[in-house]
Amino acid sequence: MEIFSGILQGFATSLSITNLAYCFVGVFVGTLIGVLPGIGPVGTISLLLPATFRVDPVSAIIMMAGIYYGAMYGGSTTSILVNIPGEAASVITCLDGYQMARKGRAGAALGISAFGSFIAGTIGVVALMFLAYPLAKLALNFGPPEYFALMCLGLTILTYLARGSMLKALSMALVGLLLSFIGIDGITGLPRFTMDMVHLMDGVGLVPIAMGLFGISEVLLNLEEVIKRDVFETKIKGLLPNREEWRRSKWPIVRGTIIGFFLGILPGGGAVISSFISYGLEKKLSSTPEKFGTGMIEGVAGPESANNAAVGGAFVPLFTLGIPANVTMAVLLGALMIHGLTPGPMLLREHPEIFWGTVTSMYMGNVMLLALNLPLIGLWVKVLKIPYGILFPLIILFCLIGAYSLNNTAFDIAVMVIFGLVGYLMKKLDYEGAPLLLAFVLGPMMEQALRQSLLLSHGSFAIFFTRPISAAAMGLAVALILSYFLPFLRKKRPNLEEDNV
Amino acid sequence: MKIGELLSSLLLILVGTLFCHSSLHIGMGSINAPGPGLIPFGTGALLILFSVGTIVEVLITKRAAAQGSSPFFKGRRWGVIFAVLISLFVYALVLNFLGFLLATFLVLLLLFKIPGERTWKGAVGIAALTTACTYALFGYALQCSLPPGILEFLGL
Numbered sequence: 001m002e003i004f005s006g007i008l009q010g011f012a013t014s015l016s017i018t019n020l021a022y023c024f025v026g027v028f029v030g031t032l033i034g035v036l037p038g039i040g041p042v043g044t045i046s047l048l049l050p051a052t053f054r055v056d057p058v059s060a061i062i063m064m065a066g067i068y069y070g071a072m073y074g075g076s077t078t079s080i081l082v083n084i085p086g087e088a089a090s091v092i093t094c095l096d097g098y099q100m101a102r103k104g105r106a107g108a109a110l111g112i113s114a115f116g117s118f119i120a121g122t123i124g125v126v127a128l129m130f131l132a133y134p135l136a137k138l139a140l141n142f143g144p145p146e147y148f149a150l151m152c153l154g155l156t157i158l159t160y161l162a163r164g165s166m167l168k169a170l171s172m173a174l175v176g177l178l179l180s181f182i183g184i185d186g187i188t189g190l191p192r193f194t195m196d197m198v199h200l201m202d203g204v205g206l207v208p209i210a211m212g213l214f215g216i217s218e219v220l221l222n223l224e225e226v227i228k229r230d231v232f233e234t235k236i237k238g239l240l241p242n243r244e245e246w247r248r249s250k251w252p253i254v255r256g257t258i259i260g261f262f263l264g265i266l267p268g269g270g271a272v273i274s275s276f277i278s279y280g281l282e283k284k285l286s287s288t289p290e291k292f293g294t295g296m297i298e299g300v301a302g303p304e305s306a307n308n309a310a311v312g313g314a315f316v317p318l319f320t321l322g323i324p325a326n327v328t329m330a331v332l333l334g335a336l337m338i339h340g341l342t343p344g345p346m347l348l349r350e351h352p353e354i355f356w357g358t359v360t361s362m363y364m365g366n367v368m369l370l371a372l373n374l375p376l377i378g379l380w381v382k383v384l385k386i387p388y389g390i391l392f393p394l395i396i397l398f399c400l401i402g403a404y405s406l407n408n409t410a411f412d413i414a415v416m417v418i419f420g421l422v423g424y425l426m427k428k429l430d431y432e433g434a435p436l437l438l439a440f441v442l443g444p445m446m447e448q449a450l451r452q453s454l455l456l457s458h459g460s461f462a463i464f465f466t467r468p469i470s471a472a473a474m475g476l477a478v479a480l481i482l483s484y485f486l487p488f489l490r491k492k493r494p495n496l497e498e499d500n501v
Numbered sequence: 502m503k504i505g506e507l508l509s510s511l512l513l514i515l516v517g518t519l520f521c522h523s524s525l526h527i528g529m530g531s532i533n534a535p536g537p538g539l540i541p542f543g544t545g546a547l548l549i550l551f552s553v554g555t556i557v558e559v560l561i562t563k564r565a566a567a568q569g570s571s572p573f574f575k576g577r578r579w580g581v582i583f584a585v586l587i588s589l590f591v592y593a594l595v596l597n598f599l600g601f602l603l604a605t606f607l608v609l610l611l612l613f614k615i616p617g618e619r620t621w622k623g624a625v626g627i628a629a630l631t632t633a634c635t636y637a638l639f640g641y642a643l644q645c646s647l648p649p650g651i652l653e654f655l656g657l
Contacts, residue, residue: 050645051643051645054644165555165558167551167554167555167558168555170551171510171513171548171551171552171555174517174544174545174547174548174551175513175516175548177544178516178517178520178541178544178545178548181520181540181541181544185527185537187537188528188536188537190527190528190537192523192527192537192538192541193520193523193541216589219585220582220585220586223578223581223582223585223616224578224581224582387618388616389613389616389618389619390613390627392612393609393612393613393628393631394631396585396589396612397605397608397609397612397631397635400589400592400605400608401635401639401645401647404596404647405639405645405646405647408646408648410593410594410596410597410648411593413589413592413593413596414590414593414594417586417589417590417593420586420589421586424582425509428505429505429506429509430506431509447540450535450540451535451539451540454532454533454534454535455533455534455535457533458533459531459532459533459534
């Protein structure tokens with residue numbers, strides 16, 4: 001019964017004019033940055049974070065969630081029309097979506113990805129609602145060892161799935177942890193690693209790091225070469241897929257939704273990975289796998305549904321455990337904490353309106369996105385045609401203002417520029433930014449949980465292996481690390497980007 | 502590529518060492534009563550360990566030349582990237598002195614001009630317009646406090 005009263009309360013929150021407006025702004029901006037290459041949801045959410053300080057936390061979260069799932073919709077548009085994915089989660093859509101466009105079925109491809117996203121997004125939200133309460137109840141019994149073990153597991157999965165060397169990804173996670181230790185120690189009140197700089201007393205800011213690593217560095221990468229973007233010149237007509245196309249897309253959408261939701265719960269880029277797995281699965285199940293890559297609608301419907309369902313899944317660990325499953329959720333967690341809220345099992349009990357308001361707003365957001373993406377497709381195509389020479393100074397300008405206005409200090413701008421350079425070099429050298437940022441957000445919580453656990457156990461690490469939940473999480477994490485380092489198992493490690501494309 | 506990977510690993514070893522070194526000064530406590538330096542020390546030590554591991558991994562794996570990653574010196578436009586970074590850094594330094602309007606106008610002028618597709622006249626126009634619009638949006642509509650700097654007398 002809790003759920004039904006929750007839903008009612010949620011709609012009461014999300015249907016207010018203010019929150020509808022924030023939801024709209026969120027999905028609109030989300031679609032926009034999904035269409036634009038070179039800035040993703042992480043950068044955008046960090047960017048808009050300062051603007052939400054004076055706003056009710058519910059409204060802020062509603063808007064930021066809207067950016068996240070809106071970007072998933074927008075990303076597919078560029079994949080289909082230009083063969084350039086706006087978001088990593090839409091990379092796979094290029095394969096068949098662009099081919100469909102070349103065959104004159106751009107409308108159907110855009111349509112099925114919007115409808116598939118809508119269906120999957122909505123089901124994902126329903127599943128989130130029903131899963132959150134039981135899980136949060138369970139999480140109330142968690143102590144520091146469980147939290148520490150779960151966060152370790154999360155970081156391990158993220159580094160395990162990282163592109164390239166797991167050692168490098170683990171190193172990045174450690175760098176993120178070290179960065180998070182800068183500033184006043186939460187337990188003793190002593191300053192640590194501040195190099196006697198006043199600005200570092202409060203620690204390094206999440207926003208400048210996130211915008212540097214995921215905003216500025218992307219811009220720098222795009223500046224390397226003169227990008228030519230040829231929008232596929234075709235009359236986009238008939239956005240409604242025909243009956244045959246619906247019949248072929250039906251099951252891929254269902255399967256994509258299930259894969260997306262459950263992979264979304266797991267840490268490590270759920271939306272991206274689930275879209276790849278969904279594509280692989282559809283290809284495997286198809287009676288004509290050789291035709292994939294030539295404009296099969298199944299190859300658009302499945303992955304596009306998967307990446308949207310993953311959004312719902314990704315909220316599960318954030319709201320129930322307070323542990324973000326991916327970088328976007330990590331930034332959202334940071335946003336909640338800036339608003340003085342600690343996500344986790346207590347949030348559902350103490351501030352149910354935040355959870356239910358956000359969840360129900362996602363229904364509204366999905367409806368708005370359908371309206372935004374189908375009739376307004378022409379607008380997004382125009383946005384695609386903005387030359388990069390105009391676009392990149394604007395992206396940088398927004399980053400500059402975003403970094404400055406958080407604390408009204410130019411120091412944060414310098415931090416952002418430094419991390420822009422660092423992020424750029426990291427991409428060149430195949431180091432991933434996601435483990436660094438996620439570890440940076442988790443760092444203070446992990447340290448506290450570890451210190452408390454050691455106090456509880458009088459210094460024995462056995463505490464992590466004697467309690468069932470933490471033992472299971474630690475065991476899994478250790479198994480993942482071993483499976484990477486034991487050479488005979490190494491060949492089996494999934495290399496998603498290479499195997500499935 | 503190997504050179505870059507080795508150098509970056511060495512850099513990470515240095516970072517780890519620095520953190521370990523200052524952790525010792527902060528106070529390690531003991532394992533059953535961890536002090537503020539203990540966990541950073543452990544983290545730094547692990548970073549050193551993994552970076553050494555990366556070096557070993559780089560040295561022992563024979564890789565095909567093209568392994569997906571883009572070669573370091575592929576970009577022919579290093580100058581552009583360098584110029585953008587320097588402009589942004591200088592922006593951070595002069596923002597409080599010059600104020601938002603002037604500093605932003607100048608940095609935008611450079612950013613619009615640097616890729617080399619626009620004339621100075623065009624760049625000045627678009628930079629001025631963009632500065633005015635963002636000032637209206639952030640300074641007035643969103644009420645962000647932006648530094649006035651030397652243009653304070655204008656009372657904007």
